[in-house]
Amino acid sequence: MTETTVQELQVELGDRSYPIHVGAGLLGSRDLTPWVAGKRVMIVTNETVAPLYLEKVRKNFPGCQVDEVILPDGEAYKTWDTLNRIFDALLENRHSRKTTLVALGGGVVGDMTGFAAACYQRGVDFIQIPTTLLAQVDSSVGGKTGINHPLGKNMIGAFHQPRCVLIDTDTLQSLPSREVSAGLAEVIKYGLIRDARFLAWLEEAMPRLTALNAEALTEAIYRSCACKAEVVAQDEREGGLRAILNLGHTFGHAIETWAGYGNWLHGEAVGAGMVMATDLSRRSGYLTGADQARVEKLVKSAGLPILPPSGMTPDNFMNLMAVDKKNLDGQLRLILLRSLGEAEVTDSFAASDLASTLAELCH
Amino acid sequence: MTETTVQELQVELGDRSYPIHVGAGLLGSRDLTPWVAGKRVMIVTNETVAPLYLEKVRKNFPGCQVDEVILPDGEAYKTWDTLNRIFDALLENRHSRKTTLVALGGGVVGDMTGFAAACYQRGVDFIQIPTTLLAQVDSSVGGKTGINHPLGKNMIGAFHQPRCVLIDTDTLQSLPSREVSAGLAEVIKYGLIRDARFLAWLEEAMPRLTALNAEALTEAIYRSCACKAEVVAQDEREGGLRAILNLGHTFGHAIETWAGYGNWLHGEAVGAGMVMATDLSRRSGYLTGADQARVEKLVKSAGLPILPPSGMTPDNFMNLMAVDKKNLDGQLRLILLRSLGEAEVTDSFAASDLASTLAELCH
Incomplete structure (x- = not known):
């Protein structure tokens, strides 16, 4: 070409x-x-x-x-x-x-x-x-x-x-299609944390992306990099804002560790993790059920799992998330969505909401 | 204390x-x-x-x-x-x-x-x-x-x-006295490359320094650090000026390698190397014989060698200096003294002068 x-x-x-x-x-x-x-x-x-x-x-x-x-x-x-x-x-x-x-x-x-x-x-x-x-x-x-x-x-x-x-x-x-999907997890993430218009574009463009259309891929990669570049430019050494790039990652790391590295691809774990973060965001009163349905549909359309591995328990999550290196000083911080296209780093979610999310999505 | x-x-x-x-x-x-x-x-x-x-x-x-x-x-x-x-x-x-x-x-x-x-x-x-x-x-x-x-x-x-x-x-x-002397080589270096007044002070203070007088040591260390800090502040990532901190080091590294690491301490090799750089600076018309005599006397009074190891030849130096990492693009660069208290990085010395320095000081 x-x-x-x-x-x-x-x-x-x-x-x-x-x-x-x-x-x-x-x-x-x-x-x-x-x-x-x-x-x-x-x-x-x-x-x-x-x-x-x-x-x-x-x-x-x-x-x-x-x-x-x-x-x-x-x-x-x-x-x-x-x-x-x-x-x-x-x-x-x-x-x-x-x-x-x-x-x-x-x-x-x-x-x-x-x-x-x-x-x-x-x-x-x-x-x-x-x-x-x-x-x-x-x-x-x-x-x-x-x-x-x-x-x-x-x-x-x-x-x-x-x-x-x-x-x-x-x-x-x-690239194996499973790895294309894993990459799309991060692409979707940029829409979710920062760019509602890009998110809407992704909903429309996803079939072309999974079919590896060059124009669509170029646009998706360009906008993903632009989004990350904006965040990094404001926080090059990871002091604060940059943490929003970890949407779904604390759940995702727990999944990767539990499954044994390599059994779940990073992007697959992030895909399920973003759905979990979305669920918690809804329980925290930030998102509607319709928002959550859009996220689940988009993640699924990228060929990604929307649930954690079968057999993984809420206790597994709590134990593994506690040792994640993002949690300084023993405080569990998560990235939640204030709305579709806007994220925040917070440790002020209700523990009961997190428990409900884990209870509901673990299966 | x-x-x-x-x-x-x-x-x-x-x-x-x-x-x-x-x-x-x-x-x-x-x-x-x-x-x-x-x-x-x-x-x-x-x-x-x-x-x-x-x-x-x-x-x-x-x-x-x-x-x-x-x-x-x-x-x-x-x-x-x-x-x-x-x-x-x-x-x-x-x-x-x-x-x-x-x-x-x-x-x-x-x-x-x-x-x-x-x-x-x-x-x-x-x-x-x-x-x-x-x-x-x-x-x-x-x-x-x-x-x-x-x-x-x-x-x-x-x-x-x-x-x-x-x-x-x-x-x-x-600290073993041999290591005190090795440290004093770098102290003398700062006087030579940048601070004629400090050099004069060292000539007077050297007996107190080798006797480990706290006041004299504090002054010598303070002024050495200040000198290096000025150079580094102008060139943090070693693009140019900072190279003058390597006075005597290209000769010195050759000595260390030839002698086998550890047999000559770094500072000892730098001591002899500074005398060699001084000799070449004199041959290049920058220093007088009296300047050179001052340098030799000071290096010696610090308990340091003023000649390379016995048996090391000019050919040994030329071969070892050619692979020194400071020499980018195959060009041999050395630090010379324009005067006592002023150094420059140069590759424009006469090859015959370098040959004479090596012939004269190798023994």
């Missing part, structure tokens, strides 16, 4: 501002050398993505010396040992502080490559080329990078912004 | 500004809780320092829950595995993002603790309590943190500024 539907977004973060290019057919065509300070590039990707896109992406860096490191695929490899393979490759090939790392892959590749860039010689440039919908609408904006520790996910990391992000919607053609 | 000679310096870095307290008797007496955001502290120290100062330092944090992690001592342990012990301790004790790490020890403890603070949950606060002269005058200012990689020293790290630095000159009483 040729570049027909390209949209460009500038993430405004002062001297760390950067552009996101979204469209079909950008891999292998868009010249990325304006965002490469030196003449050397290290592409970091994984075994699954490399055979599909690595050769193509080399063409995005004409005139550069392009090295590569290919990591094993999967969240299980988001560890120091794998990260160290990036450092090994950089040092063996004598990359200097002027090098540019390129993350080609999903969220795991992006998080690890970004963290490697944050740490290599105390910080070098990096470019993101996310190839999953989740990575495109989530990790493209925000600068969160890191690895897992045996005692906790994403416990070791840094905030490090890319120089630019290139999103080619064509890469979604090779 | 009671607090008699305390000096305070503010390192100006916008919203990352922080104070350095220098004086005798500060361990166990100065209240550091104003720089602790939460109520929890994790002191990171090593086997050598812990029995000397750990209990005392707990008293610097009245009312806080103070945990500790004690690492093995030595540069050989400046690795990911050791760093991970800090993360293990933080996670096992459920430290949140509001925790404060405290680095109690020399440069290795400071670098690792700072890097752990930079990475734990993408960044938490830390306080430096350096107990070696080198750490007090070098790592107290600049925010450089990190660990070694098998293929290179300090290759993995971050810029992360402490909330405050506490320097107790009494800790130098327990």
